[in-house]
Amino acid sequence: MTIQSNAIYLKQPPQGMPTTNNFEVRQEQLDDPGKNQVLIENIYMSVDPYMRGRMRFMNPGDRLFGGAIGRITASRNKAFAEGTLVLNQNSWREHFLSDGSDLQVIDADLAPLSSFLGIMGMPGLTAWGGLLKTGEYKEGETLFVSAASGAVGSVVGQIARIKGGIAIGSAGSDQKVNQLINEYGFSHAFNYKTQDPLTELRKAAPEGIDVYFENVGGLQMEAALTHMRVFGRIPICGMIAHYNDDGIATPGPRNLTETIYKFITLRGFVVSAFEEYRAQFQAEMGEWIRSGKIKYQETILDGIDKAPEAFIGLFNGANQGKMLVKLSQE
Amino acid sequence: MTIQSNAIYLKQPPQGMPTTNNFEVRQEQLDDPGKNQVLIENIYMSVDPYMRGRMRFMNPGDRLFGGAIGRITASRNKAFAEGTLVLNQNSWREHFLSDGSDLQVIDADLAPLSSFLGIMGMPGLTAWGGLLKTGEYKEGETLFVSAASGAVGSVVGQIARIKGGIAIGSAGSDQKVNQLINEYGFSHAFNYKTQDPLTELRKAAPEGIDVYFENVGGLQMEAALTHMRVFGRIPICGMIAHYNDDGIATPGPRNLTETIYKFITLRGFVVSAFEEYRAQFQAEMGEWIRSGKIKYQETILDGIDKAPEAFIGLFNGANQGKMLVKLSQE
Numbered sequence: 131m132t133i134q135s136n137a138i139y140l141k142q143p144p145q146g147m148p149t150t151n152n153f154e155v156r157q158e159q160l161d162d163p164g165k166n167q168v169l170i171e172n173i174y175m176s177v178d179p180y181m182r183g184r185m186r187f188m189n190p191g192d193r194l195f196g197g198a199i200g201r202i203t204a205s206r207n208k209a210f211a212e213g214t215l216v217l218n219q220n221s222w223r224e225h226f227l228s229d230g231s232d233l234q235v236i237d238a239d240l241a242p243l244s245s246f247l248g249i250m251g252m253p254g255l256t257a258w259g260g261l262l263k264t265g266e267y268k269e270g271e272t273l274f275v276s277a278a279s280g281a282v283g284s285v286v287g288q289i290a291r292i293k294g295g296i297a298i299g300s301a302g303s304d305q306k307v308n309q310l311i312n313e314y315g316f317s318h319a320f321n322y323k324t325q326d327p328l329t330e331l332r333k334a335a336p337e338g339i340d341v342y343f344e345n346v347g348g349l350q351m352e353a354a355l356t357h358m359r360v361f362g363r364i365p366i367c368g369m370i371a372h373y374n375d376d377g378i379a380t381p382g383p384r385n386l387t388e389t390i391y392k393f394i395t396l397r398g399f400v401v402s403a404f405e406e407y408r409a410q411f412q413a414e415m416g417e418w419i420r421s422g423k424i425k426y427q428e429t430i431l432d433g434i435d436k437a438p439e440a441f442i443g444l445f446n447g448a449n450q451g452k453m454l455v456k457l458s459q460e
Numbered sequence: 461m462t463i464q465s466n467a468i469y470l471k472q473p474p475q476g477m478p479t480t481n482n483f484e485v486r487q488e489q490l491d492d493p494g495k496n497q498v499l500i501e502n503i504y505m506s507v508d509p510y511m512r513g514r515m516r517f518m519n520p521g522d523r524l525f526g527g528a529i530g531r532i533t534a535s536r537n538k539a540f541a542e543g544t545l546v547l548n549q550n551s552w553r554e555h556f557l558s559d560g561s562d563l564q565v566i567d568a569d570l571a572p573l574s575s576f577l578g579i580m581g582m583p584g585l586t587a588w589g590g591l592l593k594t595g596e597y598k599e600g601e602t603l604f605v606s607a608a609s610g611a612v613g614s615v616v617g618q619i620a621r622i623k624g625g626i627a628i629g630s631a632g633s634d635q636k637v638n639q640l641i642n643e644y645g646f647s648h649a650f651n652y653k654t655q656d657p658l659t660e661l662r663k664a665a666p667e668g669i670d671v672y673f674e675n676v677g678g679l680q681m682e683a684a685l686t687h688m689r690v691f692g693r694i695p696i697c698g699m700i701a702h703y704n705d706d707g708i709a710t711p712g713p714r715n716l717t718e719t720i721y722k723f724i725t726l727r728g729f730v731v732s733a734f735e736e737y738r739a740q741f742q743a744e745m746g747e748w749i750r751s752g753k754i755k756y757q758e759t760i761l762d763g764i765d766k767a768p769e770a771f772i773g774l775f776n777g778a779n780q781g782k783m784l785v786k787l788s789q790e
Contacts, residue, residue, distance in 0.1 A: 183717075183721070347716070347717070366716065366719050366720055367720070368720065369716065369717045369720070381711030381712060381714050382711060382712030382713045382714055382715075382716045383712045383716075384711050384712055385712075386677065386696065386699065386712045386713075386726075387513075387677070387699045388728075389696050389726065389727070389728030390696055390697070390698065390699070390728040390729065390730060391513070391728070391730060392728065393727070393728055393729055393730070393733065394727070394728050395725060395726070395727045395728075396716075396719065396725070396726040396727070397719070397723070397724070397725045397726070398718075398719030398720040398721070398722065398723055398724050398725075399720065399723055400720060400721060400723070403723065
């Protein structure tokens with residue numbers, strides 16, 4: 131029995147900001163699982179800013195992929211019972227066949243299913259590792275994080291608060307700023323579109339900042355460098371402001387000389403650097419979630435045809451917290 | 461008996477590129493040493509790019525200072541015999557009085573006297589520490605250093621060669637480029653004013669560079685980031701291209717996003733970070749000098765009235781190797 135399944139392909143790699151015209155839906159027909167294969171129905175898929183970078187190296191018609199959570203609906207593989215929930219890297223499609231080698235079983239009793247694509251998954255580990263490992267954040271230090279209401283930034287700030295520090299966050303709307311203070315417990319927050327970052331940093335932390343968790347690029351890094359304390363650290367997680375700079379590249383900070391006398395370290399990283407800490411991370415994060423010390427939000431669009439819109443929304447502030455697309459019922 | 465001594469003061473802090481009008485010579489009268497004091501006659505003084513940064517925070521009429529080597533010509537302090545050679549921080553003047561607390565005795569048998577302001581002193585330790593400690597340079601790695609014919613850069617490249625690595629250097633004239641290859645033994649060198657840095661890096665090191673020792677700022681860092689290998693390091697020693705940017709700051713590299721996927725570290729430092737290694741450094745460097753493994757050059761102008769010219773010359777390529785001013789006979 132063949133199955134009809136919708137999948138989204140890259141019609142044309144984006145030039146600058148992506149649009150829905152860069153994507154196309156295709157209907158695929160999947161056969162029953164062969165020997166040792168399983169059929170997976172995806173339930174949630176993730177859209178993430180890093181995918182924009184990957185598209186630079188892709189060609190028209192290429193298959194899109196990334197993190198998703200699905201359920202095994204038919205199995206000819208003894209290791210996977212029907213009904214098992216699995217993390218996979220076959221997003222942007224409703225169903226797929228697998229020999230199981232690319233599947234990770236999820237224990238959905240630990241946390242809500244969708245959180246394994248967010249705070250318990252890649253963005254959570256990015257925040258935890260980027261702050262504590264790459265950023266070498268120590269108890270009581272002063273943190274500044276940009277894109278602070280996003281899936282990574284909101285967790286970064288909350289971890290600093292749990293560790294007794296000052297957390298300053300920036301976001302692109304007054305509503306998000308309020309959310310940072312009232313929901314996520316940031317010490318100070320500001321709207322980078324209407325307020326001057328350096329003025330805000332000086333107000334919130336007169337003695338300077340120890341760690342700037344960089345998600346954005348552009349002028350906020352200049353303010354952070356200027357107001358950074360000696361031996362400050364800048365883990366560079368992302369620079370979303372630059373991801374759509376295909377033609378003209380935006381200049382970097384004009385004050386990198388600040389690094390010299392202040393012994394500042396900038397260090398780029400991606401989440402794969404923290405794979406060895408995943409168990410420790412999940413134990414800590416699970417406890418923080420269960421005890422209510424950490425909160426998280428999700429923005430979930432419904433149906434695979436909304437996936438391009440969800441992805442594009444990452445670059446214009448459409449999401450609050452982790453952006454997901456729901457492909458079928460849990 | 462009073463002594464007539466010339467000293468140079470900051471008449472007006474520079475705006476942009478310094479000129480001789482920013483400085484003024486004053487004749488000072490010094491008394492005989494008081495109790496526990498010594499009188500020092502300076503023999504060599506150093507001019508260094510870092511002094512430009514310090515001038516941002518100085519006022520008209522302020523006293524200039526920095527590294528110098530002098531001889532004790534009169535002593536009422538039992539710890540210092542007449543004739544003792546001392547390193548001091550009272551440059552930009554011919555004579556001065558001291559209680560001895562700011563003097564470091566020099567053993568001139570170890571190396572030529574002037575080298576204690578250069579390869580055996582601050583610039584040498586800057587090169588050694590910046591490359592091996594901040595840059596974590598490892599045997600056999602590929603190094604790129606800008607301002608490679610300068611007092612720091614020429615040593616950085618030679619250390620990489622001693623450690624079995626590839627050393628690529630850039631400089632601002634064909635004569636300096638020839639010197640890098642023929643005198644200092646660099647593997648490859650190019651003129652950044654007439655050749656494209658990225659093209660040259662690709663040619664000299666097809667597999668990429670591991671460490672970029674940053675002395676300059678501007679476009680060379682962009683090329684280094686683009687051509688850097690995974691886990692590359694950029695010790696930021698100086699950004700001489702930006703030191704005279706008082707009004708309009710020059711934009712930073714447009715491709716800092718390279719740091720993310722390549723886990724690149726940028727780290728600023730000043731030489732004080734390596735004070736704890738000074739003995740180890742002097743032992744290694746002394747041996748390299750005596751065995752002929754390391755060569756160095758000095759540009760020495762004569763007379764204190766040439767000090768402003770020597771300092772300004774740092775910013776227009778007038779020096780080969782360490783720039784010094786000779787104030788009296790050895």
